[in-house]
Amino acid sequence: MTKPPPVHGHAQHDPIDEPAPGIVGxxxxxxxxxxxxxxxxxxxxxxxxxxxxxxxxxxxxxxxxxxxxxxFKFRGAYNKIASLTPEQLARGVCTWSSGNHAQAVALAASLLGTTATVLMPTDSPATKRAATEGYGASVVTYDRYSEDREALAGELATDRGLVPIPAYDxxxxxxxxxxxxxxxxxxxxxxxxxxxxxxxxxxxxxxxxxxxxxxxxxxxxxxxxxxxxxxxxxxxxxxxxxxxxxxxxxxxxxxxxxxxxxxxxxxxxxxxxxxxxxxxxxxxxxxxxxxxxxxxxxxxxxxxxxxxxxxxxxxxxxxxxxxxxxxxxxxxxxxxxxxxxxx
Incomplete structure (x- = not known):
């Protein structure tokens, strides 16, 4: 396979290169x-x-x-929540998302017998919020342009004893x-x-x-x-x-x-x-x-x-x-x- 040179100047990969060890394999x-x-x-x-x-x-x-x-978000959300201990599932989970991860966590939580609280931007598409709530999650809103969603989610998890389910990290x-x-x-x-x-x-x-x-x-x-x-x-x-x-x-x-x-x-x-x-x-x-x-x-x-x-x-x-x-x-x-x- 012949590959064109990368445009942004990032080094051409070496086939023996591996992703950051211990993160994902x-x-x-x-x-x-x-x-x-x-x-x-x-x-x-x-x-x-x-x-x-x-x-x-x-x-x-x-x-x-x-x-x-x-x-695709359902794949990661379910894989993460399915790995939790019974004690963690009993506490409930929380996440922060503009919509797709929110829906995925809500559905995965319902399938795995736990509850979900989701922090969503006020301007999230209405259909995504409705679907998230339809899967049984509780929604808390914030302003994505003026508030720090990760800080808010951290406070939410601490205050309510919930297990955070990151959208990607x-x-x-x-x-x-x-x-x-x-x-x-x-x-x-x-x-x-x-x-x-x-x-x-x-x-x-x-x-x-x-x-x-x-x-x-x-x-x-x-x-x-x-x-x-x-x-x-x-x-x-x-x-x-x-x-x-x-x-x-x-x-x-x-x-x-x-x-x-x-x-x-x-x-x-x-x-x-x-x-x-x-x-x-x-x-x-x-x-x-x-x-x-x-x-x-x-x-x-x-x-x-x-x-x-x-x-x-x-x-x-x-x-x-x-x-x-x-x-x-x-x-x-x-x-x-x-x-x-x-x-």
Missing amino acids: IDGIRAAAERLERVAHRTPVLTSRTLDMWSGATVLMKAENFQRAGA DPLVMAGQGTAALELLEDVGELDVLVVPMSGGALMAGCGTAARALLPGVELIGAEPAAGDDTKRSLTAGERVRIPVPHTIADGQQVEIPGRLTFEVNRRQVDDVLLVEDDDLVDAMRFMFERLKVVVEPSGVSALTAVLTHPDRFRGRRVGVILSGGNVGVDRFLSLLAGAQTR
Whole structure:
């Protein structure tokens, strides 16, 4: 497999490089797969001849929008909560999330016989909050632009004696997310490149680790909104860089800084991060709906958008893409496709 040089200046990976030791590994990902068997959905791999023609590549899309709770987040949340002791489960769990992790924790908690309290931004999509509450969680709101969600979550956990379930900065969460790539490679075989949405970094940390364990030469490319390029900046700087809360329709990627643990993994193995514009996210959502009859949320389609808007990076290659989620309400979906890019 021939790989183009990385654009951001990050060193070309050496196949013998390994992710940060002790954080996440292929054995942990395989253990997560066993734990998730017959609990999580084994999501399908979607293809499109039109997409292949437009991109000049063979594109294989892992459709996590069909996962339980509508996104890949269920994998990590269930893997983490299922590892808790009976005493911890009796105390209940808490988390902080704009929506997809919130729903995943709420559902996993209900399946595992515990309670969940979720800290959500006041501007989270209404459908995501309704789904979170529908799975039985209690929701506490905060202002994402003026309040520190992690500090608030820490206070919540301490005051109520709850067990925190991080959205990304946790080895068991990363391992759970990595099962998406494990399944993809089991189903489609060899890939030249794997493209993964970047937010807190657990999806790439897990999927990248699984992919490199099975395909040492695979190129790993992240995708994030141009307005929220914290991961790209951090990889370029060689250290975590904090940005203002990004204003983007990709609500699942409105992160200010990569996770501490996830960055330790991703800085060792990610080859590049491609940036995508909100208008292009909408175009990709429209393509998925009109050509494949599939609904994907803005964050969920960011990796595909990277392929469509940077075709020279992928032409002639076998490209795995993670469609990370489909949690978008019908009113917002229609308004986005109509050009009203508001929440």
